[in-house]
Amino acid sequence: MIRWRKGEVLRVRREWPGAVELDVSVPEGECRALAYPSLVGRPEPGDTVLLNTTALAMGLGTGGYAMVVAVPDRLPQDPSGPGHLVKARYTPLQATVLGADEQDSPHHAVLRDADSIDGMPVVVADLHSALPAVLCGLFAAGRTGSPATAPGELAPSGGRPRVAYVMPDGGALPAWFSMSCARLRELDWLCGVVTTGQAFGGDVEAVTLHTGLLAARHVLGADVAVVAQGPGNLGTGTRWGFSGVSAGEAVNAAAVLGGRPVAALRVSEGDLRERHLGVSHHSLTAYGRVALAPAQVVLPELPGDFGRRVTAQAQALAVRHELIRVPVDGLYEALRQSPVRLSTMGRGLDEDLACFLASAAAGRHAASLLT
Template identity: 80%
Template sequence: MIRWRKGEVVRIRREWPGAVELDVTVPEGECRALAYPPLVGRPEPGDEVLLNTTALAMGLGTGGYAMVVAVPNRLPEDPQGPGHLVKARYTPLQATVLGADEQGSPHHDVLREADSIGGMPVVVADLHSALPPILCGLYESRPGVRVAYVMQDGGALPAWFSMAAARLREIGWLAGVVTVGQAFGGDVEAVTVHTGLLAARHVLQADVAVVAQGPGNLGTGTRWGFSGVSAGEAVNAAAVLLGRPVAALRVSEGDRRERHYGLSHHSLTAYGRVALSPADVPVPELPGEFGERVRRQAEPLAERHRLVSVPLDGLHEALRASPVRLSTMGRGLEEDLAYFLTSAAAGRLAASLTS
């Protein structure tokens, strides 16, 4: 289940808020490793580190790092301050955080009685890679909009793993990150998607929320065995809190797997079967035969949802100007343009729903 190694830090490659990328020597040679200083302290060259090398050995794309579990000769100080929510529960790296919705939080009184997000548009997406293009579409139409990212726990659990979220937060494209479920490390912690959305609205004062899992996702090639099923549940959460759910479609022209080519079966299952509340579904006006394929594939969703045709003029240019690198499943903007345009179309539609 876990491949363990001891190693020695050779050098620090780069770092961003909450994470440090390292080169580490192990018995097999040199490898790339990732440490989260808030959990294990900040490793320095020459430090001995204890590593979990499972993802590295499996050759995972998104999570292909050896993970630093501990710096045994230089452990961090005990944490100070309030916080009683335990996330990554009952694992060796369970962490205690201060939840916005727990007693003792300065936001507890606000969230205790909160029951509505007041019509706030909530863009729901299957993959983390949709976050930047959704924001490109939003800001192309509404430059001053205030956006919160609600990160589910279907992919990475630490929000610190996402370089894109850190950069988007730095430049002000995100008012904050809310980590929900077992995910942690956001600007705001919450127990559920429901309290995460309430925190986005009432704590971060967001005009729009984007809900998606963290980097990485789990799929088995079966109808129900994929972590993006939670996208349908997020639509329900947004609706029950009197928000305006916008169901972003997962569309690809670069993925040659039949189940993901055109409109992914993930979208059809999550929105067509799991989402019981109506949502606005932005259908991009993609050109040619491929665009017709996507529109035909989306038609069954009209039984429950409102299909909204979204023009794409200007969105390619907005995507080219993205402040972070655009990538999905290893494909960049021009390698899978339809994916990024479809996500940007969701942002454009959400912008039209803001007051």
């Protein structure tokens, strides 16, 4: 189940909030490793580290790192302060965090009786790669305009909605793994990250997706929430065996809390797998079978035969949901100005444009709900 190695840190490659990327010497040679300092301390060149090399040996794309499990000769200090939520429970690296909804939290009184997110639009997507594309569409000026601000430029006060990213535990558990989240937080494209379930490392921790959405609204003051897995979704090629079924559950959670669920379709023109070509079977199953509450499913107005294919496939969702046709004019230009790299399944913006346009269209529609 786990491939263990002992190694020596050779150098620090780069770092971002919550994570440090390293070159480590192991018996087989050199490998790329990732450490989360809040869990294991900050490894330095010359340190001995214990590694889990399973994902690296399997050649996983998103998770293709050796993971630092411990720096045995220089352990971090014991945690101090409140925090009774245990996440990654009953694993060797279970960690305690202060949950917004627990009794010792300063937000407990607010969340204790909170039962509504006050009509807040909640954009739901399958993959983590949808997050920056949704934001590009959300921050584009008007329905067919150009981006309201240049990448990294802050809009005038009140000129841009506050957006929270609510991260369930279907993909990566540590929010720190996402370089996109770190950069989007740095630029104030996100007002905060809420980690729910077994996921951890956000600005706000919550027990469930429901309290995560409530925290996004009442703790972070979000105008819009985006719910999508962390990096590294799991799929098996079966109808039900994929972690993206959580997208349907997110629609239900948003609806039961009085939000307005906006479903972003997972669309691809570049995926060679038939089950993901056009509208992915992940979207058709999650929204068509798992989501029991109605949502506004955004149908991007894509050109040509491919656009007609997407429209035809999406009709299956009209039984329960409202299909909202959204033009994509100007969204390519908005996506090109994304402050973080756009990539899905190894494909960039121009390699799978339809994928990013569909997510950006969902963001554009969410913005229209705020007016």
